Amino acid sequence: MEKKALIAMSGGVDSSVAAYLMKERGYDCIGATMKLFQNEDIGLSKEHTCCSLDDVEDARNVATSMDIPHYVFNFSERFKEEVVDKFVYAYEHGMTPNPCIDCNRYLKFEYLFNRAKELGYDYVVTGHYASIEYHEKSGRYLLKKGNDPSKDQSYFLFSMTQEQLAHTIFPLGNMPKSDVRKIAEEHNFVNAKKHDSQDICFVTDGRYANFIEGYTGKKYPEGNFVDTEGNILGEHKGIIRYTIGQRKGLGISAKEPLYVFAVEPDENKVVLGSNDELFSTTLDAHDLNLIAIDKITEPMRVKARVRYRHIEQWATVTQPDEDTLHVVFDEPQRAITKGQAVVLYQDDVVIGGGTIG
Numbered sequence: 185m186e187k188k189a190l191i192a193m194s195g196g197v198d199s200s201v202a203a204y205l206m207k208e209r210g211y212d213c214i215g216a217t218m219k220l221f222q223n224e225d226i227g228l229s230k231e232h233t234c235c236s237l238d239d240v241e242d243a244r245n246v247a248t249s250m251d252i253p254h255y256v257f258n259f260s261e262r263f264k265e266e267v268v269d270k271f272v273y274a275y276e277h278g279m280t281p282n283p284c285i286d287c288n289r290y291l292k293f294e295y296l297f298n299r300a301k302e303l304g305y306d307y308v309v310t311g312h313y314a315s316i317e318y319h320e321k322s323g324r325y326l327l328k329k330g331n332d333p334s335k336d337q338s339y340f341l342f343s344m345t346q347e348q349l350a351h352t353i354f355p356l357g358n359m360p361k362s363d364v365r366k367i368a369e370e371h372n373f374v375n376a377k378k379h380d381s382q383d384i385c386f387v388t389d390g391r392y393a394n395f396i397e398g399y400t401g402k403k404y405p406e407g408n409f410v411d412t413e414g415n416i417l418g419e420h421k422g423i424i425r426y427t428i429g430q431r432k433g434l435g436i437s438a439k440e441p442l443y444v445f446a447v448e449p450d451e452n453k454v455v456l457g458s459n460d461e462l463f464s465t466t467l468d469a470h471d472l473n474l475i476a477i478d479k480i481t482e483p484m485r486v487k488a489r490v491r492y493r494h495i496e497q498w499a500t501v502t503q504p505d506e507d508t509l510h511v512v513f514d515e516p517q518r519a520i521t522k523g524q525a526v527v528l529y530q531d532d533v534v535i536g537g538g539t540i541g
Contacts, residue, residue, distance in 0.1 A: 191214065192308060193216065205367075215247035259295055271286075280523045322476075436456065443462055462519045469525075473536050473537065480509070486500075490520050490521070491524050499514060
């Protein structure tokens with residue numbers, strides 16, 4: 185019986201090549217593009233986003249060239265609730281969110297995943313650089329890093345469940361980006377030379393505070409910069425403009441460089457400190473998802489990543505209760521930030537992760 189696959193097609197080269205590879209493997213495929221927002225509604229131009237009309241047309245063009253039916257699913261209300269509103273809430277509460285993780289968790293591998301099941305499709309396929317492997321001894325599906333270290337996206341996928349992993353395929357997991365581009369060029373895909381998206385799709389210029397103010401219609405009040413002993417150093421321009429480890433844009437003169445050490449929304453304060461003060465060895469994380477195991481019953485040696493571009497570091501992790509991970513690093517780590525994810529690895533296997541609190 186022919187296997188059926190729904191391909192999540194963003195309009196980019198990765199998902200287009202993923203579609204091609206699944207068709208070549210003999211799957212009955214349809215392409216699906218998620219409509220997450222109207223660009224104009226949140227002040228975006230067409231360029232360098234994953235949700236513009238141009239992107240939808242690129243996805244449709246590639247699907248048509250391969251004789252794959254293509255559909256657009258409007259998930260804009262879900263995206264607003266599960267991604268954009270959570271993004272705003274995090275900054276308002278002194279955290280630094282990772283909306284790409286929420287988009288994968290709630291949009292691709294919940295709403296799109298459920299839509300695929302409703303339509304009778306066996307698998308959801310995306311262009312992520314990661315891989316899935318069934319481990320017979322444990323009876324579990326494992327999430328593993330992509331083979332191209334510069335493109336590995338396993339960090340963004342730590343929230344996937346066993347059911348989702350069992351019905352998801354990542355065809356690019358073992359491929360370098362250069363090979364993906366080559367396939368796209370050989371088959372004259374309209375997006376073969378399209379640039380990779382570098383920014384959060386709904387904040388393409390990186391000016392998060394401007395986006396939040398425009399989105400909410402609110403003006404965030406000024407308050408005090410203080411040092412780690414509580415001495416007032418100056419005035420900040422609203423807490424949404426600051427994140428842990430930030431140095432630029434503070435407007436404070438000091439003998440030594442100062443960095444954002446903490447954001448305290450309850451008192452509308454931003455705490456500044458030295459670079460040395462940014463280093464710490466421990467963190468707690470919540471909103472957990474474990475993939476390789478059910479729970480951590482004794483101290484486990486892992487390598488941990490506290491943000492996407494962070495180089496994994498040796499640590500010992502324990503699970504003091506059902507929704508808490510306690511991570512102790514061998515060496516102090518810089519700017520561990522509330523709202524970001526900590527993801528745990530053993531070799532190339534994702535053990536699981538959670539949100540730093």
